[in-house]
Amino acid sequence: MPALTLDRLLASLGFGSRKECRALVRMGVVELNGAVQEDPFVEFKERPETITVNGEEIPTIEKLYIMMDKPLDVECSHNARDHQSVFELLPDRFSAMGIQTVGRLDADSSGLLFFSNQGDFIHKVESPKKGYLKQYRVTLAREFTDKQMTELLDGVMLKDERRPVLARDIVIDGDSVLISIGEGLYHQVRRMFAAVGNHVETLKREAIGPVVLDQTLGKGGWRYLTEEEVAALS
Secondary structure (H helix, E strand, O other), X not given: OXXXXXXXXXXXXXXXXXXXXXXXXXXXXXXXXXXXXXXXXXXXXXXXXEEEEOOEEEEOOOOOEEEEEEOOOEEOOOOOOOOEEHHHHOOHHHHHXXXXXXXXXXXXXXXXXXXXXXXXXXXXXXXXXXXOOEEEEEEEOOOOOHHHHHHHHXXXXXXXXXXXXXXXXXXXXXXXXXXXXXXXXXXXXXHHXXXXXXXXXXXXXXXXXXXXXXXXXXXXXXEEOOHHHHHHHO
């Protein structure tokens, strides 16, 4: 296995090709332990935990597991058509590292969104077979009745679906309704409420499986998932 040199380290973190990373080092903008490094071929016996580039201290993490509080009017696509791309809210280098959304949220929906560049993780979290429930907080245009709740819990038929789709849990929380589902069909929550004669005005995802949205992030804010959160989803 080739020795870990500074240019290889930077390339693994999405800063460009090894040639581009060597040029970056020679610009004098890369620091380790507070000291500027100008030799791109310096070797490491152990991978450093952080590196500083252009004054920003960066964890040297190659396997990305990210949580974001996705804002409204942002698309979960690298090639957004009508709105800003959600990837524009992350460091550019993450795209070079192959980051993808884990599932999606529509532009008119907000809340918990995962990202990763690890295919196995993405597949496990997205797969209905894994059984991770997704919890959403919705506000409705009309009164939510006991009859509507019963219908959703029993299952409703949606257009182009072969079998009824049901809510796994429903909780009334003040002016909001918390609904948990096991699938991730197109506009599923909105379509489910429409099927029982109501209309979703706002929709925010608050949890996926055991991981709950970090309310301190703020709209568009993100952080790395903790080791415990990754383990809980793996």
